[in-house]
Amino acid sequence: MGLTIFAFLAPPILLGLWARARTRIRDTAWSRYFLAIGIGFSVFTLSLGVAYLAAQPYTLEQPLALFFTRLAAASAAAGYIVLFRVCLSFPYETRNRIADLAAAAAVLGVLALTLGTPLYVSHVERVNLDFLRQEGPLYGAISTGAAALGFLGAAVLLFRSLAMRSRIFQQQGLILALGIAASIVLGYVTAIRLPQVGRIGSLYLVSTLSPVVVAVGFFYAVSTSRIFAWKEVARRLVSYLILAILAGTPVGVAVSVFLMVKAFPLISFLGAFFSFILGARIASAFVNRFLDSIAGRKRYREDLQSSLAHVDLAGGRDAVLKEVHGILSGPLGFSDFTVLAEDDEGELRPVYSTTGTSLSIRGDSAALGTLTERGITVLLKTDVIANRSYASVKKELLEIYDSLRAEAMIVVREGRETLGIFALGARLSGGDYTSYDYETFRAVYGKLFVVLYYVKNIARESILSTVDREIAFSSQVIESIQENVDRIAHPKADAHFIARSTRKLGGDFIDFVGLGRDRFFFVVGDVSGKGLNASMSMLILKTMVRNFLKEEKDFLRIAERANSFIKENLPKGTFFAGVFGYFDFAKDSLYFINCGIPVMQMYSPAFNTVIEIQGDGRVLGFVRDIRPYLKLRRVPLVKGSALLISTDGILESESLRGERYGKERLQRSFTANREGPAKELAEGLLRDLLAFTDNRMEDDVTIFTLKYDTNVRSEA
Amino acid sequence: MNQLTVEEIRETGRTILQIAGPVNSYTFTDFQEKIFKAVRRSDIVVDMEKVTTLSSAGLGVLMAAMEDAEGAGRKIWILRPSEIVRLAIESTGFSDRFPVAQSMKDLA
Numbered sequence: 001m002g003l004t005i006f007a008f009l010a011p012p013i014l015l016g017l018w019a020r021a022r023t024r025i026r027d028t029a030w031s032r033y034f035l036a037i038g039i040g041f042s043v044f045t046l047s048l049g050v051a052y053l054a055a056q057p058y059t060l061e062q063p064l065a066l067f068f069t070r071l072a073a074a075s076a077a078a079g080y081i082v083l084f085r086v087c088l089s090f091p092y093e094t095r096n097r098i099a100d101l102a103a104a105a106a107v108l109g110v111l112a113l114t115l116g117t118p119l120y121v122s123h124v125e126r127v128n129l130d131f132l133r134q135e136g137p138l139y140g141a142i143s144t145g146a147a148a149l150g151f152l153g154a155a156v157l158l159f160r161s162l163a164m165r166s167r168i169f170q171q172q173g174l175i176l177a178l179g180i181a182a183s184i185v186l187g188y189v190t191a192i193r194l195p196q197v198g199r200i201g202s203l204y205l206v207s208t209l210s211p212v213v214v215a216v217g218f219f220y221a222v223s224t225s226r227i228f229a230w231k232e233v234a235r236r237l238v239s240y241l242i243l244a245i246l247a248g249t250p251v252g253v254a255v256s257v258f259l260m261v262k263a264f265p266l267i268s269f270l271g272a273f274f275s276f277i278l279g280a281r282i283a284s285a286f287v288n289r290f291l292d293s294i295a296g297r298k299r300y301r302e303d304l305q306s307s308l309a310h311v312d313l314a315g316g317r318d319a320v321l322k323e324v325h326g327i328l329s330g331p332l333g334f335s336d337f338t339v340l341a342e343d344d345e346g347e348l349r350p351v352y353s354t355t356g357t358s359l360s361i362r363g364d365s366a367a368l369g370t371l372t373e374r375g376i377t378v379l380l381k382t383d384v385i386a387n388r389s390y391a392s393v394k395k396e397l398l399e400i401y402d403s404l405r406a407e408a409m410i411v412v413r414e415g416r417e418t419l420g421i422f423a424l425g426a427r428l429s430g431g432d433y434t435s436y437d438y439e440t441f442r443a444v445y446g447k448l449f450v451v452l453y454y455v456k457n458i459a460r461e462s463i464l465s466t467v468d469r470e471i472a473f474s475s476q477v478i479e480s481i482q483e484n485v486d487r488i489a490h491p492k493a494d495a496h497f498i499a500r501s502t503r504k505l506g507g508d509f510i511d512f513v514g515l516g517r518d519r520f521f522f523v524v525g526d527v528s529g530k531g532l533n534a535s536m537s538m539l540i541l542k543t544m545v546r547n548f549l550k551e552e553k554d555f556l557r558i559a560e561r562a563n564s565f566i567k568e569n570l571p572k573g574t575f576f577a578g579v580f581g582y583f584d585f586a587k588d589s590l591y592f593i594n595c596g597i598p599v600m601q602m603y604s605p606a607f608n609t610v611i612e613i614q615g616d617g618r619v620l621g622f623v624r625d626i627r628p629y630l631k632l633r634r635v636p637l638v639k640g641s642a643l644l645i646s647t648d649g650i651l652e653s654e655s656l657r658g659e660r661y662g663k664e665r666l667q668r669s670f671t672a673n674r675e676g677p678a679k680e681l682a683e684g685l686l687r688d689l690l691a692f693t694d695n696r697m698e699d700d701v702t703i704f705t706l707k708y709d710t711n712v713r714s715e716a
Numbered sequence: 717m718n719q720l721t722v723e724e725i726r727e728t729g730r731t732i733l734q735i736a737g738p739v740n741s742y743t744f745t746d747f748q749e750k751i752f753k754a755v756r757r758s759d760i761v762v763d764m765e766k767v768t769t770l771s772s773a774g775l776g777v778l779m780a781a782m783e784d785a786e787g788a789g790r791k792i793w794i795l796r797p798s799e800i801v802r803l804a805i806e807s808t809g810f811s812d813r814f815p816v817a818q819s820m821k822d823l824a
Contacts, residue, residue, distance in 0.1 A: 507772070528772035529741075573780030577772065577807065596809055618809030622779055629809070648772070648807070698740065699771065 007049025007208040011042035014211060017219045028388045029093050030222050033086050037218070040079035041211030047072035048208055055126040065124050069133065073121070074114040076187070077146035078107040079211065080153075083180055087153035087160075090221070091172045091386065114142060131204045133195070147188045154180040167432050168382035172221045179217015186210040225387035226380055227432040240284045244276070247283035252276030300331035301440040308447035309569065313454050313533060321352035324451055328424065332437065336405040336425025341456045348420060351455055355425075359403040363418045367396040372416050378441040380433050381407045408433045410441050412452040414543050415550075420452045446544075446569040453540050486514040488522075492585050492637075494707040496678040497524075498686055501700045507534030508647050508700040509578060511542050513549060518586040521549060524704050525578015525597060526647040528621075529571070537570045545580075555582070556630050559593050559620065566621030575621035579614070579645060583637070583706075590635045590643070595620050598648045601667065603674045605640035610667050610674075639709040642681060644670050649699035650685070655692050665692065681705040719743075722750045730759040732795075736766035739774030748777045755784045755792065761823065765796035770804040782814070793817045 018038045022031050051068035085103040089096055114120040120142050123134035133139075154177040161173025187210030195204060255275035307327040313320060325337045338353040340361065348361040348368075361368065370393045371379065384390050384397045401407070406423035413419060427433070488495040499510055507527035515521050523545055527538040544565050548558045559580050566574055579600060581592030594600070594617025603610050618629040637643075646666070653661045666685065673684035682705040689701070720743035725732040731754040739747050754760045762778070764770075770778075778794070785792040794816045797805065805811045817823050 526772055528776035534773075572783060573776035573778075575772070575776060575779065575808070596807060598807060616809060619807075622808060622810055623813070652769070652771070 004049050004052055004205055006205055007045045007052070010045035010208050010212050014038040014042050014215050017215045021219045021222050028391075030086075030090070030388065033082060034215075034218055034222070037079050037082050037086075037211075038215060040075045040082060041215070043075040044072050044079060045208040045211060047075065048205065051124065052126070052131055052205060055124050055131060057126050057128075062124060066121065067115075069121055069124050070114045073142065074111045076211075077110045077114070077142060080146045080150040080184075081106045081110070083214065084149050084153035084156075087157040087177070087180070090157060090176060091169050093388075110142065110146075113138060131195075143188075143192050147184050147192070150180050150184040154178075154184075166382075166385055167227055168225060168386040171227060172224065172386060175224070176217050176221035179214045179221070183210040183214035183217070186213060222388075225383040225385070226435045226438050227382060239287065240280065243283040243287060244280035247279050249276065251279030301436075301443055304328070304331060304440060305444055305447065305568070308444055308451070309572070311447075311451060313451075313536060313571075317351065317455055320451060320454065324422075324448075325352070325354075328422075332424065332433075333428045334407070334425045335428055336423075338404045338406065338423040338425075339420060339452070339455070340423070341420040341452060342418060348418065351420075355405050357404055359400070361400060361421075365396070367393045367400065368411070368418050371411055372413065372418065377411050377413065377445050378438055379409050379411065380438060382432060408437070408441065410445065410448055412445075412449050414453070415547065419449075419456050422448055422452075446565060449544075450536075450540055450569055453543070454536055486512045486520070488512055488514075488520045488583070488706070490518065490520070490583075490585050492588075492709045493583065494678045494710065495705070496682045497702070497704040498682045499700075499702045500686070500697065507538045508649070508702040509538045509542060509576070510702050510704060511545065513546065515582065519582055519584050521580075521582045522704070523578060523580050524645045524647065524702060525576050525595065526649070526700065526702070527570075528573065528575045528577070533571060537566075537574050540570070541566065541576065555580070555591070556593065556627070556632060559595055559630055560627050563620040563626040564624075567624055570621065575619045577619045577648065579617075585637075588637045588709075590637055591632060592635070593617075593630055593632055595630075597645065598651055599644065599646040599663070599666065601644045601670060602635065603642040603644075603670065604638070606638065610670050637708045641708045642670075642674050642678075643704075643706040643708070644681065644685075645704040646685075647700065647702045649697075649701040650689055650703065652699055653689055653693050653697065653701070656694055656696075661689055661692055678705040678707045681707070720746060722746055724750060724754065726758075730761060730791075731757060732761045732763060734763045734766075738769035738771075739767055739777075740769050740771040741773045744771070744774045744777055747774060751777060751781045752784065755781050755790055756788060759791040760785070761793045761795050761817075761820075763795040764801045765798055767798050767801050770801050775804050775808065778814075779808075791815075793823055795820070795823075 015038055018031075018034050021034055047068040051065045051072060054062065054068065055065040056062055081103050085099055088099055117136070119136040119138040121133045121139060122136050125132050157173050157177040157180075161170045161177065164170050164173065187207045190210075191204055191207035252272040252275045255271045258271075304327065308324070311320060311323050311327070321339055324339075328334075329337060336353075336355045338355055338357055338359075339351050340348040340359070341351045342348050342363055346363040348363060350357055350359065370390070371377075379397075381398075381401050384394055384401065390397060401409070401423075404423040405425050407426050408424040410422040410424075411418060412421070424433075497510055499508055501508065507529055509523060509525045509527055511523045513521040523542075527534055527541060529537060541562065545558065545562055548561045552558050552561065562576065562580075566576055575596075577596035577598070579592050579594055579597035581590060583590055592600075594614045596617045596619035597614050600612065600614035601610050602613050613633075613635050615631070615633060618626065620626060623629075644666075650666060651660065651662055655661075665688070669685045669688040670681070673681045676684065682703045685703055685705075686701065690697075720735070720737040720739060723734040723736075725734065733750060733754060735747060737743065751760065751762065760781075762781075782792055784790075792815060794801070794805075794814055796818060797816055802811075805814050805816075
């Protein structure tokens with residue numbers, strides 16, 4: 001079979017590329033052209049493969065091989081005709097019926113001439129590995145004409161691209177033009193020049209790779225909507241090529257020689273090829289990391305992450321946003337900057353702007369709704385212009401960009417609600433935002449979320465006049481958010497919780513989310529720190545945990561991502577001590593991950609005693625990789641059992657004499673109240689604590705209690 | 717003792733911070749300022765023998781100082797932690813990561 005393999009590999013690659021491109025460009029004209037070209041070129045490669053296999057040595061009459069040779073030529077020529085048509089209008093979707101009709105007529109003409117007459121090829125045969133053709137009088141005209149047409153299309157597209165105003169369209173046009181040119185050179189050399197001039201027919205089938213080259217170019221042309229960081233691409237490409245030669249070649253040659261002894265030539269070739277690629281990639285990854293480390297080639301992303309992590313949220317709204325403006329504009333060098341935040345009416349309005357814009361956007365507008373549907377948080381203007389999937393909201397989005405004088409937007413969202421937008425203006429250098437910038441914005445999204453959450457919920461100008469008023473207002477907001485939980489309501493469970501903060505603003509954290517009729521997720525814990533900052537961290541973490549819960553199926557991953565979020569986004573030194581768990585009442589089970597919860601006790605009716613169930617646990621936010629320390633535990637819930645979970649505040653509360661409340665007192669109170677409903681269990685414990693401390697509370701106290709499968713119920 | 721005192725002793729190449737009293741959400745700011753400054757300047761020894769309370773806010777400061785020290789290539793030791801401090805450190809589950817020393821001799 002040998003090199004014929006290329007002929008049969010090409011069609012799935014072509015159609016695969018079309019399918020992937022379609023997910024980005026949807027059902028547009030370019031999708032249809034891509035499909036037409038893909039089908040044309042697939043027929044070309046398959047026909048060529050069949051013709052080669054069907055051709056017999058020293059036989060004059062070979063109708064099958066002859067037919068497929070002609071079909072291959074006709075379909076390749078048809079593909080280039082369609083490509084030429086594409087080059088006349090790409091990347092704009094303007095209709096041109098005359099061009100379409102002319103292209104269709106040209107395709108039919110080529111098919112008729114090539115398939116129906118001996119004018120292209122009159123006879124084929126194979127001599128050893130060489131595929132020989134008896135050329136007809138129009139062979140040169142058809143083959144060279146198709147190649148020339150492709151080149152002409154590439155040239156037209158190149159000149160058109162250079163005249164385009166949009167740099168993203170320029171880039172798309174250049175990529176496609178380069179792809180077409182490279183494809184024609186490869187096809188023309190292997191299929192026409194080498195057999196004609198060099199009398200080398202054995203490489204004829206390599207020409208079936210040429211459509212793949214143009215398809216890759218087309219795919220990138222229609223898929224990319226961000227400006228490449230060309231310097232970075234060139235640097236990586238050059239380093240890869242050098243390493244491919246230095247490291248890939250010896251590996252490839254060694255494998256090839258080894259396989260030549262043991263296996264068929266084709267296996268040897270493929271083995272050498274993949275070894276070459278693998279060797280080059282490994283060497284490239286190693287050397288790039290090494291060069292980055294010794295040359296200190298740290299790009300601005302890490303600095304930006306670090307600076308945003310240290311924004312002082314206690315500075316007030318304007319000071320915070322001014323600091324964020326300074327941090328972002330330093331490395332990115334943009335002119336205009338606007339921050340929109342959602343107000344009580346659900347409108348996004350400017351809270352900071354260098355442009356003086358008064359733009360107001362409805363949070364439920366079609367444009368923002370589309371971004372929410374697709375989970376888009378970072379959107380460059382080039383995406384809107386060049387990505388056809390935004391066609392339905394393109395006008396509305398571009399109006400927003402123009403009103404804000406923006407080139408990039410970071411859309412901050414809590415669930416499906418848009419909290420606000422960071423709008424970054426044009427760069428002073430005149431350059432566009434690149435793919436690297438895009439990835440950087442995604443990397444700092446969590447930190448910008450924290451800032452916007454603060455701006456939206458806490459730092460309102462009207463309440464910044466006095467600290468007392470701020471705290472009063474903030475505590476109202478925080479209390480209302482804390483109360484916004486799914487209460488555990490199940491025939492088998494009687495649950496209750498108490499969350500008391502010493503100064504209205506605390507880091508204690510409790511949340512419940514219903515996961516169905518019988519399953520309830522919960523988090524109980526304490527975010528370290530004090531006052532407003534701890535409360536902010538707690539609320540932000542609560543929101544993020546809910547998001548993780550929606551996205552993750554692996555329960556451990558929720559705790560793992562919470563750990564990363566705390567480590568990377570919350571103020572340094574912040575950690576979470578608590579528990580992540582869920583009740584599965586259908587299975588009479590409690591599953592949990594101990595992340596440093598100090599109190600988890602269960603009353604067992606079988607043994608008539610209270611036992612500690614939390615086991616070992618590690619707080620979140622201290623180490624970067626928490627996964628090795630996370631353990632999912634299961635505790636059976638038996639009829640009549642009672643559960644108590646509490647944060648550290650209750651244990652560390654002290655009496656007037658300086659004694660700690662401690663676990664023993666807590667356990668005594670729990671045992672004494674075990675027969676009552678969950679509400680009485682929690683309130684009895686709090687009463688006991690307050691009596692012990694003479695009604696003084698120095699730390700936040702959160703208590704969660706649950707009675708299982710009993711007739712005793714808490715009053716509503 | 718309801719007041720936190722933070723005494724700073726500078727030696728060649730290291731700073732000793734002697735902490736006494738409760739490190740809680742009311743008092744940790746002073747502790748935070750001094751430990752963050754010291755860790756930028758030199759290796760530090762945090763003497764916590766007389767600490768009567770260490771809340772999560774205080775523990776967070778200690779953890780942040782350890783991270784800063786690591787980033788700056790400095791060393792940090794927790795000297796003679798009181799029972800309260802030892803329990804607080806144990807509650808994190810990462811007590812093996814806290815560089816604890818029982819005497820100045822151990823630091824040599």
